[in-house]
Amino acid sequence: MTKKLSAFALACAMGFSVMAQQAVPRPKLVVGIVVDQMRWDYLYRYADRYEAGGFKRMMGEGFSCENTYITHLPSFTAVGHSTIYTGSVPAIHGITGNEWTDQVTGRKWYCTEDTTVQSVGTTSAAGKMSPRNLLATTITDELKLATNFRSKVVGVSLKDRASILPAGHTPDGAFWLDDSNGSFVTSSYYMNELPEWVTKFNNSKEPAALMSKPWETLYPIKTYVQSTADAESWEGTFKGETTTTFPHNMPVIYSQDRESLRATPSGNTLTLDFAKAAVAGYNLGGGTVTDFLTINCASTDYVGHQYGPNSIEIEDTYLRLDKDLSAFFSYLDQRLGKGNYLVFLSADHGVAHSVGFMQEHKIPAGLVPGGKLLAGVNSALLARFGVDKLAVSGENYHLNFDRNKIKEQKLDYDAVKKEAVMYLQQQPGVEFAVDIDNIGNSPVPEPIKSMIINGYNPKRSGAVMIIQEPGWFQGSDKGTTHGSWNTFDTHLPLLFMGWHVKHGATNAMTSMTDIAPTIAAMLHIQMPSGCVGKPVMEVYK
Template identity: 65%
Template sequence: MKKLHLSLIALIIAIAGFAQNTVKRPKLVVGIVVDQMRWDYLYRYADRYGTGGFNRMLKEGYTCENTFISHLPSFTAVGHTTVFTGSVPAIHGITGNDWVDQLTGKSVYCTDDSTVQGVGSNSKAGKMSPRNNLATTITDELRLATNFRSKVVGVSLKDRASILPAGHNPTAAFWFDDDSRQFISSTWYMKELPNWVTQFNGRKEPETLTSKPWNTLYPINTYTQSTADDVKWEGKFKGEKTTSFPHDLKDIFKQDPDVIRSSPYGNTLTLNFAKAAVDGYQLGTGASTDFLTINCASTDYVGHMYGPNSIEVEDVYLRLDKDLDTFFKYLDQKVGKGNYLVFLTADHGAAHAIRFMQEHQMPADFFQNGKVIRALNDLLKAQFGEDKLVRSGANYQVHFNYDIIENRKLDYTAIKKAAMAFLQKQDGVQFVADVENIGNAAIPEPIKTMIINGHNPKRSGALQIVLDPAWFSGSPGGTGTTHGTWNPHDTHIPLVWFGWGIKPGKLTREVHMTDIAPTLAALLHIQRPNGCIGSVIPEVGQ
């Protein structure tokens, strides 16, 4: 009897010890990537943000103040993939939103997949999957670590910004289809839309959100961080005569449904859908940690159209702040305050509008990529006797036509040398790198490493063009802005951690986009993604 009693005590102690050693994880991880969010937007409008959105994250969370992208080009698909793989384009293979297949010469969109069909739409917008990503994501690794018990869901207006973060084997990924005006998916993930998605689409929120003109949230004369409302470097919606508020979205939406993307209401729609996903899949309520990836894309569309110094950009961030406040309060109630972990970052930043810079006597101009490539082909034809030796100048790279070069037995080294000499003379070109021989290039760091990190031999051009600061590809007289360069305005991004296991604080040393995934892996006690080259940020969570 005494032996039985001692055995029971030993069993109880063993069970207690096992319970104490159980890995602690949050109920839900939420990865928010705000498209085209420059780091300085955290502070530029801070005095106008409320207490529950960005400022709540900064007050209660941990911010890495000097987080940088370490690859070229700084484009959307590349950024999202790098955040969630902890890798770089040289390894994960997503070298742009589009790229040129160096073996076939064909242009490839990052998530195109002809082997799948749309679910919820018959348009081409549904023929998408993560097939082109060569590496696992942190979301993949969470699924693997829990024997696929964890639920993973990706949400965005953009296909690539939902698909690439969610990984190869998520529970679901959803994106917005302009043709059907609803959220859709593909057969990579499911055979039919869940009932909750059908019900959400049935509410026709896009029509409701665009039923009233877009006017400023606050009196327009209080937008002191922005330039005048009607300036020559801002774009216009179809049918508009000026760039000024208010923007009559209702009539525009009838002819052009994607107008919701270029308004603050695209973010509202996305976060409303994200809440529906949490409820529909009961994320954060099971025994295993779930993961929700969210991309707020309207900041990108508005930024491209108007530029960083516009009232429209200021207004879209003030409204996003309120939407985040509402979303965090929803998570507090649904999952429980302190039970969910959030990180917020960006896929890239943005340059000031060229004509804005020129207006203020700062050096900036447009690099006319198409014109330069045509002139380069004319030069190479004159020297080597063959036309179209350059297929494309996409992604600030020179993509040669290897079929012609090989079939005609041309001197490839001489062609590259001639191309580099020509490009180096062009206005706005600072460096031209022969990536194959970049070790010998007189290009300063970190630019040289960024070129190497961004170069995948099967998906990247042989030559990388680096422009003068504040130059970007475009046509003279162009409006709005873009991104894609190495400069801090494009590559200095926010990174704020908030919620479960996070103590308030601030880190000023430099970290990189590739460090996000391994830091998450350390917090969750799971394996890093298989192409990860980043480092853990040890200060996060301590």
């Protein structure tokens, strides 16, 4: 009798254990898609030409947060990805730019640089990367923690930083493209050799196949009515080109410059094909717990920088991305079943119109000469304090000072910063210059003041920040760039689709920091360690 009772008790315990594991409903797979440099208005600018299965499907079946904004500065790639997946801001998660100057040592750091690891899958230095500079956990880390590391997490991008930072500190793998060998590679932080499925994908030589044909427009070029003419003076060119017009002779261009693939729609095709291979290779969504795949479609950024947001090239890139997304969602439907996976799509930042385009249409715009500003600041400081080169660099729209020299010369640091601010505020295109330590006394309006504070990490940010007039930026007259507080750089798409997502939209203000806590709420897991966002409750059932 005792044995029977023991057996019954064991069976009950096993049953309760299974029930406990199944008690929390979750999707098979979460897919986070960040489209690099995607302005919010691209959802509507080309809407009449999107097909049913891509962006239109996400908006027609899913939920759209129509007024989602970045709440930090600067609005750059590494910062945006880190903010989306931590639900935090640079002041807390520590990724203050794609690169920064350490304010203690003066050393310049790339955001995912790691001198303690080795490249895997290449002999180049492309794999000497890791997430160690990210100070907070990500939503992908929290999923790992919630399932005692049984969930699988994988990051995919052409860019190292856009694969590494979203995947967090604890993924099964993060992979990015090494142009030197046309292969996806990784770091010894994650593994000592590439998985077999990655080697097989690399051996297919898809980059070379994609670059074997010229880049022609998807549709007749005269139908691209949302874009400017094919050749504009403000558009950039590929190396070796003498014109910006279609077709772009990619076989010749790629043979001379392997990085050129990135600045074509084929880069997104390659990324999503590799993402499909990752789903199959790791059997994502095929286990007993939820898995997470992070994808960055980076070619939109490269094309945007080169040609600007009003070019036929950028329109063609989005029309082709739409088709690639449609094929990717169909793949997930077939593999996992429609409604069994959860997808969100957003962007790391937007982009400004090209200066030449704006000026042609009599809209205020211009270039702030970053190098000349630094030289001018140093001239003003030399005249005032008798010491040269007190300002050492100006990345991320922050001015960095030589604190050791200021201390050695027994100068008043606040007085040095005040003099720099006075000089900067007199320069064309500069709207505000702010001594961040004394920002409470600075007449900077909201939301700019809060965005500066949210982006300021005292160990990784310069002491004075430059805010340009609307339409002005530091960069080139060819193509364009991003980084400012203005809506063209900070108003983002945010779409949810799939598992337990309501169909609808909200025009309420939401933040990039709200994405991670929304996913956390839907999965019933802890928010990331530095999270400051809030769940968007309207999204889920």
